[in-house]
Amino acid sequence: MPRRHNQKSAPSQVDVARAAGVSTQTVSRVISGQSNVRPETARRVLAAVEELGYRVHAAAASLASGRTRILGVIVVSTARYSTSAITVGIEAVATEEGYSVTTASVADHATRDSFFDAFDRLERQGAEGVILLAPFSFLDPGMDTRIERTPTVLMHRLTGGVGTESVVDQSAIARLATEHLLSLGHRTVWHVSGDDYWLESRVRRETWEQVLIEHGVTPPPVIPADWTPESGYRAGRTIAAIPDATAVFVASDEMAFGVIRALHEAGRTVPDDVSVVSVDDIALAAYAAPALTTVRQPFEAVGRAAASRIIDMIEEREPTPVEPIHPELIVRASTAPPA
Amino acid sequence: MPRRHNQKSAPSQVDVARAAGVSTQTVSRVISGQSNVRPETARRVLAAVEELGYRVHAAAASLASGRTRILGVIVVSTARYSTSAITVGIEAVATEEGYSVTTASVADHATRDSFFDAFDRLERQGAEGVILLAPFSFLDPGMDTRIERTPTVLMHRLTGGVGTESVVDQSAIARLATEHLLSLGHRTVWHVSGDDYWLESRVRRETWEQVLIEHGVTPPPVIPADWTPESGYRAGRTIAAIPDATAVFVASDEMAFGVIRALHEAGRTVPDDVSVVSVDDIALAAYAAPALTTVRQPFEAVGRAAASRIIDMIEEREPTPVEPIHPELIVRASTAPPA
DNA sequence: GCTAGGAATGTTTGCGTTCACATTATCGTG
DNA sequence: CACGATAATGTGAACGCAAACATTCCTAGC
Numbered sequence: 001m002p003r004r005h006n007q008k009s010a011p012s013q014v015d016v017a018r019a020a021g022v023s024t025q026t027v028s029r030v031i032s033g034q035s036n037v038r039p040e041t042a043r044r045v046l047a048a049v050e051e052l053g054y055r056v057h058a059a060a061a062s063l064a065s066g067r068t069r070i071l072g073v074i075v076v077s078t079a080r081y082s083t084s085a086i087t088v089g090i091e092a093v094a095t096e097e098g099y100s101v102t103t104a105s106v107a108d109h110a111t112r113d114s115f116f117d118a119f120d121r122l123e124r125q126g127a128e129g130v131i132l133l134a135p136f137s138f139l140d141p142g143m144d145t146r147i148e149r150t151p152t153v154l155m156h157r158l159t160g161g162v163g164t165e166s167v168v169d170q171s172a173i174a175r176l177a178t179e180h181l182l183s184l185g186h187r188t189v190w191h192v193s194g195d196d197y198w199l200e201s202r203v204r205r206e207t208w209e210q211v212l213i214e215h216g217v218t219p220p221p222v223i224p225a226d227w228t229p230e231s232g233y234r235a236g237r238t239i240a241a242i243p244d245a246t247a248v249f250v251a252s253d254e255m256a257f258g259v260i261r262a263l264h265e266a267g268r269t270v271p272d273d274v275s276v277v278s279v280d281d282i283a284l285a286a287y288a289a290p291a292l293t294t295v296r297q298p299f300e301a302v303g304r305a306a307a308s309r310i311i312d313m314i315e316e317r318e319p320t321p322v323e324p325i326h327p328e329l330i331v332r333a334s335t336a337p338p339a
Numbered sequence: 340m341p342r343r344h345n346q347k348s349a350p351s352q353v354d355v356a357r358a359a360g361v362s363t364q365t366v367s368r369v370i371s372g373q374s375n376v377r378p379e380t381a382r383r384v385l386a387a388v389e390e391l392g393y394r395v396h397a398a399a400a401s402l403a404s405g406r407t408r409i410l411g412v413i414v415v416s417t418a419r420y421s422t423s424a425i426t427v428g429i430e431a432v433a434t435e436e437g438y439s440v441t442t443a444s445v446a447d448h449a450t451r452d453s454f455f456d457a458f459d460r461l462e463r464q465g466a467e468g469v470i471l472l473a474p475f476s477f478l479d480p481g482m483d484t485r486i487e488r489t490p491t492v493l494m495h496r497l498t499g500g501v502g503t504e505s506v507v508d509q510s511a512i513a514r515l516a517t518e519h520l521l522s523l524g525h526r527t528v529w530h531v532s533g534d535d536y537w538l539e540s541r542v543r544r545e546t547w548e549q550v551l552i553e554h555g556v557t558p559p560p561v562i563p564a565d566w567t568p569e570s571g572y573r574a575g576r577t578i579a580a581i582p583d584a585t586a587v588f589v590a591s592d593e594m595a596f597g598v599i600r601a602l603h604e605a606g607r608t609v610p611d612d613v614s615v616v617s618v619d620d621i622a623l624a625a626y627a628a629p630a631l632t633t634v635r636q637p638f639e640a641v642g643r644a645a646a647s648r649i650i651d652m653i654e655e656r657e658p659t660p661v662e663p664i665h666p667e668l669i670v671r672a673s674t675a676p677p678a
Numbered sequence: 679g680c681t682a683g684g685a686a687t688g689t690t691t692g693c694g695t696t697c698a699c700a701t702t703a704t705c706g707t708g
Numbered sequence: 709c710a711c712g713a714t715a716a717t718g719t720g721a722a723c724g725c726a727a728a729c730a731t732t733c734c735t736a737g738c
Contacts, residue, residue, distance in 0.1 A: 012724055023688045028726060036686055055463050059398040059407065060724030063693050068398065070441075077427045079638075084423035088416045091444040100464050102409075102441040105430040124394050125439050149349075229626045257626040264628075287568045287596040289603075289628045299418075351694055362718045367696060375716060399694030402723050 011052040019048035031056060062126060069099045071310060072127030072150075074118045076134050077105040080227065081254075081282045082299055083133055086155070089303020090131060097311050102127065106134065109197055112142070119146050129153070129310040135198040151313035153306050170200040173295045173327045174207035177249045177277045180293070180329055184275065185337045186247035188217045192235040192259060194251040195226040204251050204279070225251070229258040236262025239274070246338045250278040253285045253294055260288065260334070271336035281330055290333035301325050350391040358387035370395060401465060408438045410649060411466030411489075413457045415473050416444040419566065420593075420621045421638055422472055425494065428642020429470060436650050441466065445473065448536050451481065458485050468492070468649040474537040490652035492645050509539040512634045512666045513546035516588045516616045519632070519668055523614065524676045525586035527556045531574040531598060533590040534565040543590050543618070564590070568597040575601025578613065585677045589617040592624045592633055599627065599673070610675035620669055629672035640664050 013024040020027065022045060029037050030045040037045075048054070062068040071094050075083055094101045102125055104118035115134065122130055129151040146152070181189045191208045194201035209219045223238050225231035232255030239245050240263050250256040256278035260270050268274050270290055278285070281296035302325055312319045352363040359366065361384060368376050369384040376384075387393070401407040410433050414422055433440045441464055443457035454473065461469055468490040485491070520528045530547045533540035548558040562577050564570035571594030578584050579602050589595040595617035599609050607613050609629055617624070620635035641664055651658040 013726095014724080024725075025689080025727095026687060029687085032726085038686065041686080055459065057402075057724050058464050059401040060693095061726070062398045063396075063402050063695085063723090064725040064727075066693075066726090077430060079420060079424040079427055081418055081420075084426075085418040087423075088418055088444070091416060091442060095444065095460075100441055100443070100460065102439055103430060104439070105427070105434065120394065121434075121439065125397050229622050233626070254623060257623050261626050261628070283568050284593060284596050284623060287572070287600050289600070353694080363695080364697090364719080365717060368717090371696090377716065380716080396694050399723090400696070402693090402725085403695035403697075405696090405723075 010057070011054045012057070013054070015052055016045065016048045016054045019052060020045045068126035068128055070125060070127045071099045071101045071307065072119075072122030072125065072130040073101055073103050074115065074122070074130060074132050074134050075103060075105050076108055076110070078108050082280060082297065085299035086133060086303035086306070089300035089305075090307040091303075092300075093304050093307035093311070097308075099307075099311065116142050116146070119150075123150055129314045131155070131306050131310055135200075151310060153310045153313070155302065155306060169324075169327070170203040171207040173279055173297065174204040174249070175211050176295050176327060176329045177279065178208050178211040180277055180331070181247040181249060181275055181335065182211070182215055184247070184335060186275065187244075187338070188212065188220060188247070190220055190223060190239060190242070190245050190248045192223045192225050192232060192239075192248060192250040192255055194255070196224070198227075201251060208249055220245075225255055227252055227255060229254050232256060232258025233262045235259055237266065239263065240266030240268055245274060247275045247335075248277075250276055253278045253280040253282045253288075253292055256292055256294070256334070257284075257288055260290075271334050272339060275335040275338075277329075277335050285330075286332060288334070293332045293335040294330050296328045296330050298325055298328075349396070350393045351396070352393070354391055355384065355387045355393045358391060359384045407465035407467055409464060409466045410438045410440045410646065411458075411461030411464065411469040412440060412442050413454065413461070413469060413471050413473050414442060414444050415447055415449070417447050421619060421636065424638035425472060425642035425645070428639040428644075429646040430642075431639075432643045432646035432650070436647075438646075438650065455481050455485070458489075462489055468653045470494070470645050470649055474539075490649060492649045492652070494641065494645060508663075508666070509542040510546040512618055512636065513543040513588070514550050515634050515666060515668045516618065517547050517550040519616055519670070520586040520588060520614055520674065521550070521554055523586070523674060525614065526583075526677070527551065527559060527586070529559055529562060529578060529581070529584050529587045531562045531564050531571060531578075531587060531589040531594055533594070535563070537566075540590060547588055559584075564594055566591055566594060568593050571595060571597025572601045574598055576605065578602065579605030579607055584613060586614045586674075587616075589615055592617045592619045592621045592627075592631055595631055595633070595673070596623075596627055599629075610673050611678060614674040614677075616668075616674050624669075625671065627673070632671045632674040633669050635667045635669050637664055637667075 013027045016027045017024040022041060026037065026041065027045055030042045031049070071090070073087065073090060075087070091101055102122065104121045106114045106118045119130060123146070127150065132152060132154045178189050189208065189212060191205060193205045196202055205222055212219045223235045225235045232250065235255065236259035239248055239259065248259060250259050256276055259276060263270055263274055270276050276292070278292055278294045279297065281294045285292040285294050305325060308320055352366045356363040356366045361380060365376065365380065366384055369381045370388070410429070412426065412429060414426070430440055441461065443460045445453045445457045458469060466489065471491060471493045517528050528547065528551060530544060532544045535541055544561055551558045562574045564574045571589065574594065575598035578587055578598065587598060589598050595615055599615060602609055602613055609615050615631070617631055617633045618636065620633045624631040624633050644664060647659055
């Protein structure tokens with residue numbers, strides 16, 4: 001049985017109290033920055049803390065106080081850009097607010113039960129709130145009971161959430177992209193979708209369909225893909241085989257790279273023969289050939305918003321109004337009017 | 340003061356014990372899977388656990404046992420591919436081994452003190468081991484005392500680590516890349532470096548220099564950049580202005596995208612006029628135009644190795660021999676013999 | 679000088695577990 | 709059938725801290 005690695009167990013409040021000639025309670029007060037302590041006393045305590053190298057024992061503190069200040073994040077284990085960018089935002093806010101973040105990851109394409117497991121792991125760890133960075137719906141049965149216990153925020157637009165609310169408007173993204181292509185004069189817009197395992201993939205597809213219908217055009221069949229550039233490449237070959245396809249809405253920048261390569265290999269140039277608009281605006285989007293027209297998602301802001309929202313819920317304070325985070329169309333060189 | 344959100348506080352071992360008609364100790368034994376329990380008793384306990392929805396209270400358990408099974412990871416808050424890919428590996432092993440992962444992030448270009456802060460936050464949280472996913476050297480003074488207390492693993496090759504060892508051989512990467520270009524017949528190799536804040540950036544540069552010298556060529560001046568495609572683009576313009584530059588070793592794929600775009604804009608084609616080799620093999624590398632010749636770093640494996648190493652250290656077991664993780668040169672279309 | 683009242687500090691208790699040890703049940707053996 | 713050995717279970721204490729309440733100190737006002 002491995003035990004603590006610090007040979008002589010770490011100094012405790014008692015040690016500090018003794019060294020400073022006060023009670024542990026006073027030490028506790030100084031540490032947690034309470035007011036009713038004489039400056040001189042506080043100085044003595046702080047000095048003792050410094051000298052002994054005392055650190056609060058988080059487990060003990062949270063056992064006593066009932067608070068852990070732990071934020072849980074459930075992520076699907078993928079090195080997708082969006083996920084890690086969002087995490088950066090979450091982490092930043094958490095640290096600012098004195099929370100720590102623990103992650104529970106779940107295999108890609110994991111089942112509902114894996115999510116429950118992840119959620120349970122976080123709860124066991126004492127997470128006071130959970131951010132679901134995952135293709136998951138609150139409407140799922142087993143989820144309700146968990147959400148009741150632990151405040152939860154979801155990254156996806158979803159109606160009917162149980163008093164919880166999401167931060168990104170996925171359907172605005174699809175609308176922006178599709179209407180851009182339409183307004184350029186394209187008759188119709190094809191769509192390379194992301195993996196349907198992901199909620200946003202479905203939302204984008206549905207919105208794309210709806211926008212087309214609003215404009216009186218019958219949506220062509222979806223070309224399914226799975227977020228990877230490879231799958232984009234395959235989809236691109238399919239599109240290249242469709243002579244009258246002049247505009248494609250690709251659900252992610254990464255896939256767009258694949259689509260464009262397939263198109264070029266088939267002798268169709270972008271944007272002269274085919275316009276491509278995608279989603280995310282990853283750092284490389286501007287360095288594709290041609291540079292990608294894309295709908296930017298402000299991922300870090302999304303992460304920040306999610307984190308402050310969940311902290312608001314935890315601390316039961318009025319939710320700081322999240323100024324709406326707008327996706328933004330960045331027009332570059334991969335779209336043009338039809339020939 | 341917000342308290343627990345579960346209105347009626349969660350069931351404890353006592354509740355389970357009462358429901359199952361046993362002592363709390365027995366409940367504890369069943370939960371932690373010890374052997375000395377009659378199957379029938381275990382079943383009763385498990386039933387009670389199930390019915391009450393009991394979950395171990397991690398804070399209480401770790402206070403009593405002295406163990407937290409928490410792994411700390413210090414990351415620089417960047418959405419760089421490498422970082423998130425490594426994290427995936429860490430997370431996977433941690434979960435397998437029953438550890439949870441908490442992250443402390445640090446601003447890009449943060450000072451040494453920010454790292455100490457992050458380390459301290461993790462220690463306070465009870466991290467039993469820390470993985471440093473950061474441009475940091477063990478040789479730093481303040482670090483020694485921390486490492487003594489808490490087992491630490493660094494992602495970077497470094498001689499003189501305090502009994503700790505790293506997992507990737509950054510210098511092998513640079514050697515692979517530079518020698519590939521040389522063996523193609525290029526007279527010399529230019530280098531676009533990453534941000535010198537990062538250790539691997541420096542190691543790659545030094546190795547590149549050394550390899551050139553070994554081959555009897557005087558290294559040209561380094562072209563400094565900072566990992567971003569934009570900086571790669573700027574570096575690319577510099578290179579385009581050097582008529583006899585025929586080969587470039589770029590320290591990351593992302594920068595290579597920028598370099599290539601600048602080169603093309605200046606009328607120099609890749610690989611006919613200039614060969615480009617980079618590092619990482621991100622998903623998009625194969626979809627650059629031309630497809631990138633690059634040195635693959637098996638990031639997830641690196642993460643897995645780091646995690647199992649740190650767990651070995653925590654549990655004071657013989658370190659599972661990490662089969663050496665070799666970087667691998669992937670030859671695609673961005674390199675060719677000089678014209 | 680005495681008292682009220684607030685600021686500063688101390689004491690006690692309990693958070694939910696696990697540990698170390700004590701006790702009781704169960705079984706095979708001579 | 710009693711005995712010891714081993715398996716199964718129980719008991720008390722302790723982990724390090726913060727909450728609640730209790731006490732002491734100081735100051736100001738009359």
